[in-house]
Amino acid sequence: MLGTMTDEHPTTAATTSSSLDPDTAGNDDKGRHGNASQRIADGLRASILSGELPAGSRIRQEEIAARYGASRIPVRGALRILESDGLVRLVANSGAWVARFTRAECEEFYQIRERIEPLLLRMSLPCLTAENLDRMDELAEQMARADRVEHFLRLDREFHALSYDGARTVVLQEIVQRMWNMTHHYRSMFTQVFLEQGSQIVHDEHRMLVRALREGDAEQAELVLCGHIRRTRLQLARHPEMFDAWPSASG
Amino acid sequence: MLGTMTDEHPTTAATTSSSLDPDTAGNDDKGRHGNASQRIADGLRASILSGELPAGSRIRQEEIAARYGASRIPVRGALRILESDGLVRLVANSGAWVARFTRAECEEFYQIRERIEPLLLRMSLPCLTAENLDRMDELAEQMARADRVEHFLRLDREFHALSYDGARTVVLQEIVQRMWNMTHHYRSMFTQVFLEQGSQIVHDEHRMLVRALREGDAEQAELVLCGHIRRTRLQLARHPEMFDAWPSASG
DNA sequence: GTACGCCCGATAGGATCCAATCACAACCGC
DNA sequence: GCGGTTGTGATTGGATCCTATCGGGCGTAC
Secondary structure, eight states: OOSOSSOSOOSOOOOOOOOSSTTTTTOOGGGGSSOHHHHHHHHHHHHHHHTSSOTTOEEOHHHHHHHTTSOHHHHHHHHHHHHHHTSEEEETTTEEEEOOOOHHHHHHHHHHHHHHHHHHHHHHGGGOOHHHHHHHHHHHHHHHHOOSHHHHHHHHHHHHHHHTTTOOOSHHHHHHHHHHHHTHHHHHHHHHHHHHHTOOHHHHHHHHHHHHHHTTOHHHHHHHHHHHHHHHHHHHHTOTHHHHSOOOOOO | OOSOSSOSOOSOOOOOOOOSSTTTTTOOGGGGSSOHHHHHHHHHHHHHHHTSSOTTOEEOHHHHHHHHTSOHHHHHHHHHHHHHHTSEEEETTTEEEEOOOOHHHHHHHHHHHHHHHHHHHHHHGGGOOHHHHHHHHHHHHHHHHOOSHHHHHHHHHHHHHHHTTTOOOSHHHHHHHHHHHHTHHHHHHHHHHHHHHTOOHHHHHHHHHHHHHHTTOHHHHHHHHHHHHHHHHHHHHTOTHHHHSOOOOOO
């Protein structure tokens, strides 16, 4: 026979790498089983999120290919992956740029997050374990004492990722992850501001969230999370200077 | 100079093709200016949505390349595009399959839609024109008289796409479009059922939606739309036979 | 002096060829 | 007879080469 090998759907996906945690985002060992595109995409994603590749800067295929010791073919694949991640903008026959978002787009992302993250939280709630919640308490505690931006961001991302850990969804988690990646730089700048101000409300919200989850109160958890994101969006809107002070795109 | 050509971000995107309408979905003329990947992706998308390529069937690169008179390189690009559209599932070193969704995943999609489409509608409302609304009335009228599934689906998609036409968003519209594509077959089967039953509630909802939009009542419009999607989800959950009677994947 | 058109370099996209990987199957040892 | 192993074919992934396209710079005409 010729065409009757494995024409049915694959048993499980298992190839989409990258968790909500930016460090392990795409560094799953299984992700690289012979897939250079994925490896390059993961590396580029890390470079973009770390700020090494600033928003608006151009990405040249040959340069990336040389850096990763590959040809331009897997680089193109990587760029497509990052485009679907929302981190790179491709223009046919022209080139690739690190995505840069306007203030309006950023507000759009936050409004999307306000709607879908509470849903994801609701879906996650029934399967959250006591270990999840204990760890979230720890993280909330550590965040309250954090003074460096990168440290806070790492804890914050792990905190929220944990809160979504019980969800059995696929697409929703991917969307949420994309939103987190796309808003990464804004959260970074915003964190800078509120760490300087020593605002406490973020930690109050985190504690309220864990409490609602512990009590199994999905409605309350949704409200707290929605408010958490909404407050951030409104705060962000009050700091338009963040959108002017973009890290400039060097060649 | 060497590196100082156009290293800034491109002025506008303008390359993401495909509207909410499945016919023009990706057939924008500008999409093909030397971009075979896009052209092939658009063709494949149409084949998948039309049912010509059934869910779960395998996609062979060489076969597609031959059909479109190209090499396998742009086919790979097309497959990546469709993967980010959620219509194709890629497994490294194994192959590509037309995405097939479980009942749980389908419910997930509808729940996502319940949350984000009302938001998109709210964002669209302020910029909707009288022409938009008049055309929506027409479409609602035609839908009430439609008796063929494809005809209804086409009108329905145009109706809702029009309701989102005022939105200045980018990402949100892409997400919504993806959800519509991924649920396309389910809507097809569901439409079959309710057309046979002669149910009127869908048309009532459509009229209520237009009325709320005319009155500029965003809150009411959101509620109606949420209920519209929610009711469909619950109806779908009551027809588990749809998930058994999948079109089989022929090689 | 300015505006238009042509030319050319650089970069992205595509074709062809080659290597790696996987699935199936037949074979051999126990 | 059965399980593990290895071989083979098909298919995907990657490298190299070639072509198309885009943008800037120069020259010329008005």
